[in-house]
Amino acid sequence: MRAIIFDFFGTLSDPSAEADRLGTFAVTAAALGVPADRFSAVMAEHFPRRATGVYGGTRDTLLAMARACGVEPAPERLAAALRSHRAGAEIVRRPRPEALGVLDRLRGHGYVLGLLSDCSSELCEAWPETPYAPRIDAPVFSWREGRLKPDPRLYATVADRLGVPPGECWFVGDGGGREHDGARRAGMRPVLITNDAYPEVRHLRTNPDSYLPPDRLPDLTGLPALLGHA
Numbered sequence: 001m002r003a004i005i006f007d008f009f010g011t012l013s014d015p016s017a018e019a020d021r022l023g024t025f026a027v028t029a030a031a032l033g034v035p036a037d038r039f040s041a042v043m044a045e046h047f048p049r050r051a052t053g054v055y056g057g058t059r060d061t062l063l064a065m066a067r068a069c070g071v072e073p074a075p076e077r078l079a080a081a082l083r084s085h086r087a088g089a090e091i092v093r094r095p096r097p098e099a100l101g102v103l104d105r106l107r108g109h110g111y112v113l114g115l116l117s118d119c120s121s122e123l124c125e126a127w128p129e130t131p132y133a134p135r136i137d138a139p140v141f142s143w144r145e146g147r148l149k150p151d152p153r154l155y156a157t158v159a160d161r162l163g164v165p166p167g168e169c170w171f172v173g174d175g176g177g178r179e180h181d182g183a184r185r186a187g188m189r190p191v192l193i194t195n196d197a198y199p200e201v202r203h204l205r206t207n208p209d210s211y212l213p214p215d216r217l218p219d220l221t222g223l224p225a226l227l228g229h230a
């Protein structure tokens, strides 16, 4: 096994940050001048299209979401909302406590590392500035690829960009988006991060995976040992 491919939200990012997402949406909604609950509902309803690039970048997406809420924001309101929204996205993408150290250890063991994330524009636009970027050899974003997990082309794309056959790739994720079934079908070896210490955010996982991989860990701390590096 030569490569490890990670899911992003709830796997590399702090699972508890998911609980902050609605609060960050409320700040964006206030900047746009739309009710917070309406904005959050529209953002959730439009997630599959936001995450496949249908609305373009974050500025254009916020404009589309405001219009879906029945509001035409003035340019200065939209600019303020964009600033707020990007600040909120930074909160939501913070690393889980052990994430960066584990990535460094795995790189030290010679693995190449990939990312496969169902994400909207915020993560993709900010990626080069994040602490993840220098540690991940091949980031693959649904927003850029125009498709969501478990589309087999996403798994093929990340393996190809890593230059490693799928059969030599681990896939590590917290089980949203039927990602483990997709990984298994792609020929990768899936690992479930159960996030047992974060039961309060389990209901926020979208499109949960019905396939449970035999390899399971409560968080990333035990991953090097699972891969044979005690």
Ligand SMILES: [Mg+2]
Residues within 6 Å of the ligand: 007, 008, 009, 010, 011, 173, 174, 175, 176
């Ligand atoms: Mg996830």
